[in-house]
Amino acid sequence: MNPHAKLIFYMSLLLGTTITISSNHWMMAWTGLEINTLAIIPLISKSHHPRAIEAAIKYFLVQAAASALVLFSSTINAWHTGQWDITQLTHPTSCLLLTTAIAMKLGLVPFHFWFPEVLQGSTLTTALLLSTMMKFPPITILFLTSHSLNPTLLTAMAIASAGLGGWMGLNQTQIRKILAFSSISHLGWMTIIIIYSPKLTLLTFYLYSLMTATVFLSLDTIKVLKLSTMMTSWTKTPMLNATLMLALLSLAGLPPLTGFLPKWLIIQELTKQEMTAVATIIAMLSLLGLFFYLRLAYYSTITLPPNSTNHMKQWHTNKSTNPLLAILASLSISLLPLSPMILATI
Amino acid sequence: MALTVTLLSGAYVRGRCCRHQVLHPLLGPLFGNSVSKLYSSYRRPGSQPEKKPSWQNTDLSFKKSIDVLKTQLSMLKKETKDYLTGPGGHPLSQYLLEQTKVVWEFRSQEDLNKWVVSSDVEIGGKSEVYLTLGRNNQAALLYGTLNTEVPRDGETKYSGYCSMRAKPLVGSFARKKYYDWSNFNSLFLRVRGDGRPWMVNIYTDPYFSHQKDDLYNYFMFTRGGPYWEEIKIPFSKFFLSSRGRVQDDQHPIWLDKVSTLGFTIGDKVDGPFQLEIDFIGLLNDRAHTEEFAYEKYERNPRV
Numbered sequence: 001m002n003p004h005a006k007l008i009f010y011m012s013l014l015l016g017t018t019i020t021i022s023s024n025h026w027m028m029a030w031t032g033l034e035i036n037t038l039a040i041i042p043l044i045s046k047s048h049h050p051r052a053i054e055a056a057i058k059y060f061l062v063q064a065a066a067s068a069l070v071l072f073s074s075t076i077n078a079w080h081t082g083q084w085d086i087t088q089l090t091h092p093t094s095c096l097l098l099t100t101a102i103a104m105k106l107g108l109v110p111f112h113f114w115f116p117e118v119l120q121g122s123t124l125t126t127a128l129l130l131s132t133m134m135k136f137p138p139i140t141i142l143f144l145t146s147h148s149l150n151p152t153l154l155t156a157m158a159i160a161s162a163g164l165g166g167w168m169g170l171n172q173t174q175i176r177k178i179l180a181f182s183s184i185s186h187l188g189w190m191t192i193i194i195i196y197s198p199k200l201t202l203l204t205f206y207l208y209s210l211m212t213a214t215v216f217l218s219l220d221t222i223k224v225l226k227l228s229t230m231m232t233s234w235t236k237t238p239m240l241n242a243t244l245m246l247a248l249l250s251l252a253g254l255p256p257l258t259g260f261l262p263k264w265l266i267i268q269e270l271t272k273q274e275m276t277a278v279a280t281i282i283a284m285l286s287l288l289g290l291f292f293y294l295r296l297a298y299y300s301t302i303t304l305p306p307n308s309t310n311h312m313k314q315w316h317t318n319k320s321t322n323p324l325l326a327i328l329a330s331l332s333i334s335l336l337p338l339s340p341m342i343l344a345t346i
Numbered sequence: 347m348a349l350t351v352t353l354l355s356g357a358y359v360r361g362r363c364c365r366h367q368v369l370h371p372l373l374g375p376l377f378g379n380s381v382s383k384l385y386s387s388y389r390r391p392g393s394q395p396e397k398k399p400s401w402q403n404t405d406l407s408f409k410k411s412i413d414v415l416k417t418q419l420s421m422l423k424k425e426t427k428d429y430l431t432g433p434g435g436h437p438l439s440q441y442l443l444e445q446t447k448v449v450w451e452f453r454s455q456e457d458l459n460k461w462v463v464s465s466d467v468e469i470g471g472k473s474e475v476y477l478t479l480g481r482n483n484q485a486a487l488l489y490g491t492l493n494t495e496v497p498r499d500g501e502t503k504y505s506g507y508c509s510m511r512a513k514p515l516v517g518s519f520a521r522k523k524y525y526d527w528s529n530f531n532s533l534f535l536r537v538r539g540d541g542r543p544w545m546v547n548i549y550t551d552p553y554f555s556h557q558k559d560d561l562y563n564y565f566m567f568t569r570g571g572p573y574w575e576e577i578k579i580p581f582s583k584f585f586l587s588s589r590g591r592v593q594d595d596q597h598p599i600w601l602d603k604v605s606t607l608g609f610t611i612g613d614k615v616d617g618p619f620q621l622e623i624d625f626i627g628l629l630n631d632r633a634h635t636e637e638f639a640y641e642k643y644e645r646n647p648r649v
Contacts, residue, residue, distance in 0.1 A: 048595055054553050054557070171429055171432060173526060173528060174602055227442065306443070310635045
C-alpha cells in the first residue's frame with residue numbers, strides 16, 4: 001500500500017481511539033468510533049482477495065449499525081435528560097440500546113457472528129489491530145456507563161460469550177478463527193465483572209491484549225495461518241514454536257501462566273459479590289477453551305509431526321525475531337507472580 | 347406481482363413509443379435498446395415454463411411437518427456428535443496426519459444423486475448429457491453429445507457445453523455447509539476419458555452476491571486409452587474466472603470454504619463424449635511446494 005495512505009490510516013486509528021477514550025460528550029465518543037471504523041476498512045480490504053473484501057463489508061455493516069445505535073441511544077438520553085454526558089446515562093431505553101450497541105462493537109454473543117469471518121479475511125497484523133485496538137474504545141464506553149446498565153443482561157451475554165467462544169473454537173483449523181473465538185470468550189470474562197469491579201475489566205483487557213499481541217506477532221514471524229502449518233513450524237523456529245504454545249496456553253488461562261491472573265481475580269470478586277453460581281458456570285465454560293488449547297499444544301509441540309513442511313513461505317527470509325515479540329512473550333508467560341501487587345490495588 | 351409486471355411492461359411499450367418525452371427516473375431501464383432481464387418476458391427455449399408459484403405449493407399437513415422436524419433434529423444430533431469428535435467428524439489426529447481423502451465415490455445411485463448435470467439446452471442449444479453408473483457399479487459414466495450449433499435468439503454467440511456439478515452440502519435445518527480442504531494441496535481424480543479436454547471448476551462460498559459468479563478453473567486433459575488415469579491437479583494451478591472471463595487480479599484459491607466441484611466440456615468440437623470417474627479425492631502432495639502458479643496483480647509483492 002502507498003506509505004502515505006498507510007500513515008494516514010494508522011494515524012486515524014490512533015486519533016479515533018484517543019478521541020473516544022478521552023471524551024465526555026456522546027458526540028465525541030461516536031466520532032471516535034466512526035473514525036476507527038472508516039480507517040480500518042482499507043486495512044482489512046488491502047489485499048483485494050474476495051474473502052478480504054467480504055470481511056471488510058461485514059465489518060463495515062456491523063460497526064456502522066452499532067455506531068448508529070450508540071448515537072440513537074445517546075440521543076434518546078439527551079432528549080429525556082437534556083444532557084450529553086457519557087457517565088450520566090439514565091434513561092432505561094438508552095441503557096438497553098447502548099448495551100446492544102457495545103455488544104455489537106465488541107462481538108459479544110449474540111452479536112458475534114461477524115467476528116470470526118472478519119478476522120479470517122484479514123492479514124495477521126490487521127487481525128491483531130481488530131482484536132486489541134478496536135476493542136479498546138467500546139470497552140472504555142462500557143467502563144464509563146457500567147453503573148447504569150442492566151446487570152442481568154450483561155451477565156447473560158457474558159456467560160453466553162464464554163460458552164460459545166469455547167464451544168465454537170473446538171473444531172477450528174484456521175488459526176485466526178481460533179483467536180477470534182478466544183477473543184469472544186475473553187470478552188465474556190471482561191463483561192461479567194464490569195458491574196462489580198470495572199478495574200478488573202480493564203486489567204483483563206490489558207492482559208488479554210498483551211497475550212493476543214504475542215500470539216499474533218509470533219504467527220506473523222513464522223507466517224503460519226492454519227493448524228497443519230503450525231505443526232511443522234518447529235523446523236524453522238523451534239524456540240518460537242514452544243513460546244507460541246505457552247502463549248496460547250496462557251490465553252487459555254492455565255495456572256502458572258499470566259492468563260490465569262484475570263480469571264482468578266474475577267472469580268474471587270464474583271464470589272465476594274455472592275455470585276458463586278455464575279462464577280462456577282463461567283469457570284466451567286472456559287474449560288472448553290482450555291481443552292482445545294491443550295489438545296493443540298499436545299499435537300503441535302509435545303508430539304512432533306512425521307512430515308516435513310511444504311509451506312515454503314516460512315523459509316523465504318532470515319529475519320531475526322522482533323525484540324518486541326521477546327518482551328511481550330516473556331510478559332505474557334510469567335506475569336503471575338505479580339498478583340500480590342495487583343491485589344493490593346484492586 | 348403479476349400486476350406490477352403488467353404495469354411495467356405496459357410502461358415499457360408506452361416508453362418505446364414516446365421516447366422523445368421526458369424520461370421518468372424510475373423507468374430508466376425500460377427505455378433504450380437493451381432488454382433488461384428484470385422486465386422482459388422472453389423465456390429462453392431450454393428453460394422450464396412458469397411453474398406454480400411456491401406459495402401455492404406449500405403443504406400444511408401437521409404429520410408431515412412433525413416427520414420433517416424429527417429428521418432435522420436427528421441430523422442435528424448427528425452433527426453435534428461429529429462436532430464433539432473433531433473437525434469433519436474425525437479425530438484431530440486424523441485431520442492433522444491425513445494425506446489423502448476420498449470426497450466423492452461413485453458406487454450407487456445415491457452417490458449419483460449428489461451431482462447435477464446440465465448442458466446448453468438451458469440456453470436453447472442441442473447438446474445432450476447423461477449421468478449413469480458404469481459397469482459393475484464401479485464408476486460414474488458421464489456421456490453425451492456436444493453440439494456447437496448456436497441457438498437462434500439473436501444474442502447468443504457461442505454454444506456447446508455440458509457439465510456436471512456437485513450439489514452443495516446441506517446441514518440440518520437447511521444450513522449451508524462447506525468442505526474444508528485446507529489441509530490438502532492437490533485434487534486427485536481417477537478417470538478414464540476419451541481424449542477430450544475437460545475443465546475442472548471449484549466454487550467457493552460467496553457470502554455477498556457480487557461474488558456469486560466467481561469460479562476457480564483448471565484443465566483436465568484425458569487420454570483416450572482403455573487404462574484408468576490418475577490425474578493430480580495442484581490447487582495452486584487454479585485461476586480465477588468470473589462468469590467465464592478470466593480475471594486480471596489473480597490470487598490462490600482459499601480452500602477452507604469450498605462449496606462445489608464441477609466438470610465442464612466445451613472444446614468446440616461436435617460429437618460424442620464420455621468420461622468415467624471412479625472417485626474424486628484430495629492429496630497433500632509433500633513434494634509440491636508451489637504456492638501459486640500465476641503472477642499476482644501486486645506491484646511490490648511481499649516475499
